[in-house]
Amino acid sequence: TYGSRELFSTHSEEYKKLRSYGMPVNPEGKVVSGIADIIEFHKKLEKKRKALLYEVDGVVVTVNDGTVYDRAGVVGKAPRAAIAYKFAPQEVTTIVQDVTVQIGRTGVLTPVATMTPVNVGGVTVTHATLHNYDQIKRLGLKIGDTVVVSRAGDVIPQITRVLKGMRSGKERSFRMPSVCPIDSSVIMRDGVLHKCSNVQCGARNKEQLYHFVSRSAFRIEGVGPRVIDRFLDEGLISDAADIFTLKEGDIEVLDGFGKKSAENTVREIAGSKKIPLARFLYSLGILHVGEETARVLAKQFPYAGGVYSVTKILTAYRSMPVDVLQQISDIGPVVAQSIYNWFHDDGHVALLKKLHATGIRVVHETARGSRKLNGKTFVLTGTLSSITREQAKERIREAGGSMSGSVSYRTDYVVAGKNPGTKLKNAREQNVTILTEREFLNILK
Ligand SMILES: [Zn+2]
Structure with missing residues (x-):
C-alpha cells in the first residue's frame, strides 16, 4: 500500500523508485489493464510457480491509480482496492473410499486409491496411484483414512500423508489379492512388486483393451493403443469397464493431456456407451x-x-x-x-x-425397410432348380435373414426343392411354414 500520496501518483511508480534505491522488489509485478489481462497474468504466474525460488500461494491485484485507490477506502483493515487472487491449492485433504488393484501391461499389480473428489492444483482428482504394497505400508494407509493429496506443478497427484488423528475406528486394512483379478492366476512377489504368475496376462489384457476401443467395437475416438497404455501405466484402468469410470481430472494430469483433451476424451467415452x-x-x-x-x-x-x-x-x-x-x-x-x-x-x-x-x-436393431427378412431363419431341403444353395443363402442374408442346417423351434421357413429329405418331414411335424421354390423366390423379391 501507499506510504505517501504526495510523492507517487501510482503504485507502479512507487515500485520503480524503490528499485532504483536498490531495494529488493519482486520482478514479477506488472501493470495490466482489464479483468482478462489479470486472469492471464495469474495463469502465467501459476505455471511459473514451481520455478520460483520462494513459496507463493497467489497474486495480489491492486488498483494502480493512487487517487482511485484512496477513494475506494478501507473496510476494517482491508483496502478495497487490493485483493488476493490465490492459486489452486497444491495440498488438500480428502478421504480414501477404496483401494483397488489394477493390472499393468507387464502383469504388475498396482494398488490405486479411489478418493472423494477433491480439487488439487486446479484439477479435480478421484484416483491416486499407491505404486506398490510397500508404499501403502510406508504411508500406513487404511481404507477410509483421511489423507493429504499433493500436486506440484504438472506432476500427477500423490497421497503424501495419512492423517491418523482423524480415524474413527471404522477404517480397514488393504490386502493385496492372492489371485489375479483378470485370470485368477496366483500372484507372485517380485521385489517390491506383485505380479501375475501368468506371464502373458498383462500383454493379453492390453491387447483385449486395444480391441475393445477399436473402430469395429466400442469405437472410442481419441482412445487408441497409445492412450490405453498411458491409462494402464498410471493404474487408471485394468479392464474394459474401468474406462467408463475415468474422470476428467484423472486424464488431465497425464503427460500430453490438457484440460481440453481430457474433456474431449471423457465425452467420447460417454458417447460410446x-x-x-x-x-x-x-x-x-x-x-x-x-x-x-x-x-x-x-x-x-x-x-x-x-x-x-x-x-x-x-x-x-x-x-x-x-x-x-x-x-x-x-x-x-x-x-x-x-x-x-x-x-x-x-x-x-x-x-x-x-x-x-x-x-x-x-x-x-430390427428390420430396416429393405431388409424384410430380418430375423427370419430358413432351412433348405432338396435341390433348387433356378439358383444354387450358395446363391439362396446369399439372397437370404442380403434380405436380413439367416440360414440354418436343421429344423428347430427357431426355424421360420423350410424351402423344399426337388427330392426333399427328412427336414421336410420335421417341418410338417413342427408346423413350420413350407415354401416351394417359386414361393421362396417371390418372398425374396
Ligand atoms: Zn493375471
Missing part, C-alpha cells in the same frame, strides 16, 4: 468371433428391437446351449463351444456385470 449389439458382441473378444460372426450372433438375440442392458444380453446368450448355437448358420461346433464357454466363464460374467453397472446400453 450406446452401442449396437453386433459391435458389443465383437468387442468382448470371444475366441473365433470376428465381426461377421458377431453380426450373425446378434441376429439370434431372442427379443424385439430396442435398447437393452448388458445383463439382459448376458442372460440371453448364456442360456443358449451349444447345440442351439451350432444351428446358427456360419457357426460351427468349435465357434459354438467357444461362445458357450465365454458366457459361462466367471471372470467374463463379472466383467459383464461391471460393464452393466457403468450404464452401457445395447441397441438391438
Whole structure:
C-alpha cells in the first residue's frame, strides 16, 4: 500500500523508485489493464510457480491509480482496492473410499486409491496411484483414512500423508489379492512388486483393451493403443469397464493431456456407451468371433428391437446351449463351444456385470425397410432348380435373414426343392411354414 500520496501518483511508480534505491522488489509485478489481462497474468504466474525460488500461494491485484485507490477506502483493515487472487491449492485433504488393484501391461499389480473428489492444483482428482504394497505400508494407509493429496506443478497427484488423528475406528486394512483379478492366476512377489504368475496376462489384457476401443467395437475416438497404455501405466484402468469410470481430472494430469483433451476424451467415452449389439458382441473378444460372426450372433438375440442392458444380453446368450448355437448358420461346433464357454466363464460374467453397472446400453436393431427378412431363419431341403444353395443363402442374408442346417423351434421357413429329405418331414411335424421354390423366390423379391 501507499506510504505517501504526495510523492507517487501510482503504485507502479512507487515500485520503480524503490528499485532504483536498490531495494529488493519482486520482478514479477506488472501493470495490466482489464479483468482478462489479470486472469492471464495469474495463469502465467501459476505455471511459473514451481520455478520460483520462494513459496507463493497467489497474486495480489491492486488498483494502480493512487487517487482511485484512496477513494475506494478501507473496510476494517482491508483496502478495497487490493485483493488476493490465490492459486489452486497444491495440498488438500480428502478421504480414501477404496483401494483397488489394477493390472499393468507387464502383469504388475498396482494398488490405486479411489478418493472423494477433491480439487488439487486446479484439477479435480478421484484416483491416486499407491505404486506398490510397500508404499501403502510406508504411508500406513487404511481404507477410509483421511489423507493429504499433493500436486506440484504438472506432476500427477500423490497421497503424501495419512492423517491418523482423524480415524474413527471404522477404517480397514488393504490386502493385496492372492489371485489375479483378470485370470485368477496366483500372484507372485517380485521385489517390491506383485505380479501375475501368468506371464502373458498383462500383454493379453492390453491387447483385449486395444480391441475393445477399436473402430469395429466400442469405437472410442481419441482412445487408441497409445492412450490405453498411458491409462494402464498410471493404474487408471485394468479392464474394459474401468474406462467408463475415468474422470476428467484423472486424464488431465497425464503427460500430453490438457484440460481440453481430457474433456474431449471423457465425452467420447460417454458417447460410446450406446452401442449396437453386433459391435458389443465383437468387442468382448470371444475366441473365433470376428465381426461377421458377431453380426450373425446378434441376429439370434431372442427379443424385439430396442435398447437393452448388458445383463439382459448376458442372460440371453448364456442360456443358449451349444447345440442351439451350432444351428446358427456360419457357426460351427468349435465357434459354438467357444461362445458357450465365454458366457459361462466367471471372470467374463463379472466383467459383464461391471460393464452393466457403468450404464452401457445395447441397441438391438430390427428390420430396416429393405431388409424384410430380418430375423427370419430358413432351412433348405432338396435341390433348387433356378439358383444354387450358395446363391439362396446369399439372397437370404442380403434380405436380413439367416440360414440354418436343421429344423428347430427357431426355424421360420423350410424351402423344399426337388427330392426333399427328412427336414421336410420335421417341418410338417413342427408346423413350420413350407415354401416351394417359386414361393421362396417371390418372398425374396
Ligand atoms: Zn493375471
